[in-house]
Amino acid sequence: MDGVSDVRDLIAIVLSQTARSGIQASETQTCSVSPKPKWRNDFIDRELLNIAEGEELLLKFRTDLMPLFPFVLIHEVNFGELREKSPFLLLCIMSACLEHKPALQQRFEFEVRSVISTRIMMNMERDMDILRGLLVHIAWSHYHWRNYHTQVYMLLQMAMAIVVDLGLDRYDNLRMRHIYDHGEDMEGSQREQVLCLTPDGQRAFLGCYYLCSKASIFRRQLNMKYTDWVNHCAECLGQRAEYPSDQYIKALIEIQLLARKSELELENPAHATNNDELFQSIDVLENKIEQLFVQNKKCNTWALRLELNATPAIVLGHALSQRDRHHQYNQRRLLRIARSAFNIVTVFLATPTSVTPNLPMFSYTSIWYGLLVLSKLSLLSDAAKEDNSLEVHSRDIHNLGLAAMQKMETISRGKDVWDNCRAVIGSMLSWLEKSRTKSKEIQLHKESSRKQEVENPDLLPEPVPEDSPLVTVSAVTEDWDATVWHQMLQDLTWIGGIPVEQQSAVHSFQGP
Known part of the structure; x- marks a missing residue:
């Protein structure tokens, strides 16, 4: 048993x-x-947003933001596909579209930094998801104004490095590669070669080049090396033109190429072109862009309109750094620069309130550049001009600045980027008025000394009052932006200096 x-x-x-x-x-x-x-463990899993909210923000990006920055296009993919294949790009898109919720946007900005630290720094990853995400984050980085000056230039350097590592620049240099076996390494090399020929790869490459060109207006070290590949990619996108915005990319790049050419000619006068040829190049480019507006009347072209009006100031403004050549300025050049600078601000004032909050960083760079150019021209001595027909009045600049501040006030929710921009412009207006007054004091003092009409040299004559007093801007926030803006205005390092007769007036001012 x-x-x-x-x-x-x-x-x-x-x-x-x-x-x-x-x-x-x-x-x-x-x-x-x-x-x-x-x-x-992304923002959906941790319930920062739900899928419905994410899809709504993605639609907002496609409709309102993407036309203003045509270097990263996501026409075909949906929310789920982006979340699976391009999680960092999606995260940056969500962050860029949350300006109406500053507290939540700040949390997303921290998420972006965390991913950058993990994927780029710790894991040494290099792919199109990271690059395109960085471009979106940089393009609207002014939203994160509390951390802007400590981050945006570093992020641009990262984007430039990834462009090189992915071989998008088609330049013969050292690129980072993971160590694979022979077969996988060959496959990765082929992917690099194909990637630089794809529209998305070329858009990303040109996007990095464009952002660096705009940022270099205030920080020259960020100039990305120009190669023939830049022009080739712009031409390819323009000819192929999968989307109307590809034509805008070509126009934006051509503006920067013309500006760079003008700058290089000033550095090497032997290769300089005459004024007629330079003006003709600007006119041809402006006409081409105007034709784009006619062909695409239904498209959001406000960012390109700002760049169009900024073209003469950006291209011709480099010459203002030549202090020893001020006497060679002709009236036509100065008038063209002044008109362009005024138009930049007036176009911004005409921008619909529905578009203004979505304008990318480089649009505001053009606005600040225009105000700086006007400030420079208003402080130029009479000796810098052939006659007195060019008049850039500080009152006109003041009124433009106040109008811009009022426009920003209408979209500000308090203690945000728009509130900060108001403080920055207020700082500029305050500086300009004090510098103008100080300059008049010094000029009158010199004239009186020459005529020996002042017995006591310590007593300066009163500055000549204008028809009506200017509205002063008080209580300017002393944050990083106001400080940096004031320093640029005081030293004007972006254009290499100011006339000798104005230096004593400018450098004697210690702040508002």
């Missing part, structure tokens, strides 16, 4: 194991059909 019992027990064990194996096989088969979703 004991033997029979042992056999029964053995059969029971075998049947039990078989049953368990069948269950496991069934579970395995079920998993292969319906795999468990991957745990991402």
